[in-house]
Amino acid sequence: AQKITQTQPGMFVQEKEAVTLDCTYDTSDPSYGLFWYKQPSSGEMIFLIYQGSYDQQNATEGRYSLNFQKARKSANLVISASQLGDSAMYFCKIGQNFVFGPGTRLSVLP
Amino acid sequence: EAGVAQSPRYKIIEKRQSVAFWCNPISGHATLYWYQQILGQGPKLLIQFQNNGVVDDSQLPKDRFSAERLKGVDSTLKIQPAKLEDSAVYLCASSIILGRGNTIYFGEGSWLTVV
Numbered sequence: 001a002q003k004i005t006q007t008q009p010g011m012f013v014q015e016k017e018a019v020t021l022d023c024t025y026d027t028s029d030p031s032y033g034l035f036w037y038k039q040p041s042s043g044e045m046i047f048l049i050y051q052g053s054y055d056q057q058n059a060t061e062g063r064y065s066l067n068f069q070k071a072r073k074s075a076n077l078v079i080s081a082s083q084l085g086d087s088a089m090y091f092c093k094i095g096q097n098f099v100f101g102p103g104t105r106l107s108v109l110p
Numbered sequence: 111e112a113g114v115a116q117s118p119r120y121k122i123i124e125k126r127q128s129v130a131f132w133c134n135p136i137s138g139h140a141t142l143y144w145y146q147q148i149l150g151q152g153p154k155l156l157i158q159f160q161n162n163g164v165v166d167d168s169q170l171p172k173d174r175f176s177a178e179r180l181k182g183v184d185s186t187l188k189i190q191p192a193k194l195e196d197s198a199v200y201l202c203a204s205s206i207i208l209g210r211g212n213t214i215y216f217g218e219g220s221w222l223t224v225v
Contacts, residue, residue: 004152035213035214037216042218043199043201043218043219043221044216044217044218044219045153045201045203045216046216047213047214047215047216050213091152091153093152100152100153100154101152102150102151102152103151103152
């Protein structure tokens with residue numbers, strides 16, 4: 001079975017500052033993928049970034065980067081230079097199909 | 111490129127009534143998913159199709175939920191009869207193929223309220 005834990009129900013960050021959203025997971029699969037999605041109030045789930053468990057380097061996509069620590073089973077999302085439009089729910093997901101975490105609500109303050 | 115299309119966007123029904131949601135995936139995407147997202151929670155997979163075949167429906171409440179993807183493109187999710195606890199957003203998603211690193215793209219969701 002796979003399980004995702006996101007311990008921060010809500011986070012606040014000042015505009016233009018960086019913020020880290022935590023994600024820890026549990027899986028027995030030897031190979032797996034980790035995904036982060038953003039869900040604004042409109043409801044659509046927007047793919048942000050992907051990390052493969054055997055990737056040597058941490059994934060980066062523009063202002064998004066993953067702090068992947070395989071031994072600790074954590075895959076934290078770092079958002080640099082926060083913007084007001086980053087205010088949304090953020091979900092960590094493991095595996096192709098099944099398991100999303102409970103989410104973290106990020107609020108960016110002007 | 112057009113995204114995943116879903117309709118209706120919003121639906122309010124009384125308990126014990128039926129409802130159907132439609133999804134058109136991104137062109138060329140063989141894999142289609144239906145997720146249920148209850149307010150305040152992460153999405154939960156209900157069913158996954160690969161072309162027109164069911165890959166996984168282990169979390170679909172089959173006594174009241176059904177889904178089909180007859181021609182391997184569009185899909186319909188039906189709830190009959192609806193219960194109050196079915197109030198949720200129903201998200202359709204698609205991906206090119208089934209695979210560990212394959213990105214899933216979501217539609218905007220169909221918001222269901224059962225009263």
